[in-house]
Amino acid sequence: MALARSSLGGAVVDIVRAPASRRRRSLALLATVLLLLGTGLAVRRLRPPAPSVERAAVWLDTVRRGSMVREVFGHGRLVPVDVRWLTARHPAQVERVLVAAGSQVRADTVLLVLQNAELELGALEAERGLARARAELVQLEQQLRAQELAQQSLIASLDSELADAARRARADEELARKGFLSLLEQRQSLGREQELGRRLHFERQRLAAVSRGNGAQLAAQRTQIERLGSIAVVRRREVEALAVRAGVDGVLAELALEQGQAVAAGAPLAKIVRLDRLQAEVLVPETQASDLSIGQRAAIDTRNGIVPGRVARIDPAVQAGTVRVDVAIAGPLPPGARPDQNIEGIIELERLEQVLFVKRPATGAPGMNASLFRLTADGEHAERVAVRLGRSSRELMEIESGLREGDRVILSELSQWDQVNRIQLR
Numbered sequence: 400m401a402l403a404r405s406s407l408g409g410a411v412v413d414i415v416r417a418p419a420s421r422r423r424r425s426l427a428l429l430a431t432v433l434l435l436l437g438t439g440l441a442v443r444r445l446r447p448p449a450p451s452v453e454r455a456a457v458w459l460d461t462v463r464r465g466s467m468v469r470e471v472f473g474h475g476r477l478v479p480v481d482v483r484w485l486t487a488r489h490p491a492q493v494e495r496v497l498v499a500a501g502s503q504v505r506a507d508t509v510l511l512v513l514q515n516a517e518l519e520l521g522a523l524e525a526e527r528g529l530a531r532a533r534a535e536l537v538q539l540e541q542q543l544r545a546q547e548l549a550q551q552s553l554i555a556s557l558d559s560e561l562a563d564a565a566r567r568a569r570a571d572e573e574l575a576r577k578g579f580l581s582l583l584e585q586r587q588s589l590g591r592e593q594e595l596g597r598r599l600h601f602e603r604q605r606l607a608a609v610s611r612g613n614g615a616q617l618a619a620q621r622t623q624i625e626r627l628g629s630i631a632v633v634r635r636r637e638v639e640a641l642a643v644r645a646g647v648d649g650v651l652a653e654l655a656l657e658q659g660q661a662v663a664a665g666a667p668l669a670k671i672v673r674l675d676r677l678q679a680e681v682l683v684p685e686t687q688a689s690d691l692s693i694g695q696r697a698a699i700d701t702r703n704g705i706v707p708g709r710v711a712r713i714d715p716a717v718q719a720g721t722v723r724v725d726v727a728i729a730g731p732l733p734p735g736a737r738p739d740q741n742i743e744g745i746i747e748l749e750r751l752e753q754v755l756f757v758k759r760p761a762t763g764a765p766g767m768n769a770s771l772f773r774l775t776a777d778g779e780h781a782e783r784v785a786v787r788l789g790r791s792s793r794e795l796m797e798i799e800s801g802l803r804e805g806d807r808v809i810l811s812e813l814s815q816w817d818q819v820n821r822i823q824l825r
Contacts, residue, residue, distance in 0.1 A: 449780060450816060454824045458811040459774070460758040464804045467756045469748040469792040471691070473724070475681040477701070477732075477740045479672035483647050486667055488640055491515040493660045500654045504645040510669050511656060513641040522634035529627040536620045543613035550606045557602055561595040568592045649673040652738060672738050678728055679708060681744035682721040688713075690748045697726045700743040704733035710746060745793065754789070755798040761812035765791040772809040772822060773802065781809055783820040 491513035498510045571588040574580035645651070653670035662668065679699045683691065697708040707729045714723035726744060763769030769788055772781035789797030802808065816822055 449821045449823045450819055451823045451825050452781075452813075452816075456811075457809045457813070457824070458758075458761075459807055460810055462755055462757050462798060462802045462804055462806045462808065464753065464755050467751040467754050467792065467795055467797060469690070469751065469790060470794075471683050471687040471746050471748060472793045473681040473683040473721070473744050473746070475679055475742055475744055477677045477736060477738055477742055478680045479652075479674075479738050480676040480678050481647070481649075481673045483645075483649070483671040484667055485510070485643055485646070485669045485671070486665055487513070487662045488637065488664065489515055489518060490664050491518075491641060491662055493656050493658055493662065496654070496656060496658055498651055498654065500651050502651050503649075504651050504671065505648050506644070506646055508645045510643050510645060510651065510654060513643065513662070515641060518634070518637045518641065522631070522638045525627065525631035525634040529624065529631045532620070532624045532627050536617070536624060539616060539620055543616060547606070547609055547613060550602065550609055554599065554602045554606060557595060557599040561592065561599050564588070564592040564595050643668055645669075645671050647671055647673065650738075674737070675732075677732060677736060677738065678711065679726040679742055679744055681724045681726055681742075681746070683724055683746070685717045685720055685722055688722040688724075691722070691724060691746065695746055695748065697744055697746045699726060699728065700745075701733055701736055701740065702742070703735055706730045706732060708744075748792075751790065751797065755802065755804060756795045757798055757802070757808060758810055759791060759794055759796045760808075760810040762814075763788050763796070765789065765796070771802075772813065774807040774809075774824075778807075779824060781822050781824060 492515070493511060494514040495512040496510075497512070498504060498508065504510070568585075568588040568591070571580050571585045575582060575585040649671045650673075651669060652672045654668070656662070656668065679697075681697070681699075691710065691713050693710055693713065695710045697710060699706050699708050708726040709729055710724055711727040712725040714725075716722075724744070724746065726746070760769065760771060763771075763786075765788055767788055769786050770783050771786050773784045774781050784801055786801035787799040789799040791797070813822075
């Protein structure tokens, strides 16, 4: 503490004064504290700078409300509905190839000619056996007819003798009644008549039996002829089948045989398809196949036109991550449609009315929670919002909650900004 001396009316007085340096230090300390407090409050109110993203590098879309058609998309090909495979019935050798693969054919078009000596020999033997049986039938008919005529002749002779014997017996009876003939002679003539009557009756029964026997023999021979005739027809058809015909109108899709080539029984010879009856075979990703059902509408893009169709069959098994769906074509195919032609198919699953939807985002699965960046009112920034996704389509996704109609959202994949909740668009 410093003392100051002062004289007043001749008296000296000591006055206590505070040091000037201490007062200045207190004021400086107070000012520093106030400055630090103000700076801390200002810093607390400041936000970290938002990362900047190129507007042209992100995919934006607007949330809409209305009708949303759920669709699935798949690639595939056109396949024939009616396929006719021609196979070799017997071992043979290719003698001639008449039609090349890809040609239009009719049902009676001969595609190739095969050769089999055993079949041809068998057909000749069958024809010979049939001819021999027919000759035997003619001979048998003549023989049996002769026997029947001989029996009829015998019956006619006995009938004549019986008539004479009857007249003789009547005459002897008259003579015996008048006494001109003995009783013995009368009985002899009457016995002769009765004997001839019995013989005639027996021979007539024999004729009936002969007729029945002859009919049975002829029927048996005719049955044999029919059997041999059937065998001959089969053998003839086998030989005719060596000239392989298409059997149906269509296109020869496959025929990979050459002249002189040997083929085994049952080996495929050719494949015929009908161009007017094709269907689409669409491969749908297994993740999108859960809602498929028979009868759903479809659109098939053949690269030369779009034709309508209906789901006809769904393969129960998954192969290489896809499910095969057969779509029946419901309209005329465009010109140039061919089997195995590549196509694209869009199958309509269902139609949702008055729902919120947006184009399908790069991240997020149907029925799951996701976070999207929603643009602010000025369009210069985007803030992260939690969104509940609903049902999905090929290009669209239903929004169950988190967004409103008219909101603009970023659909691009922004995983590098997972740690921030706000970005700036430049």
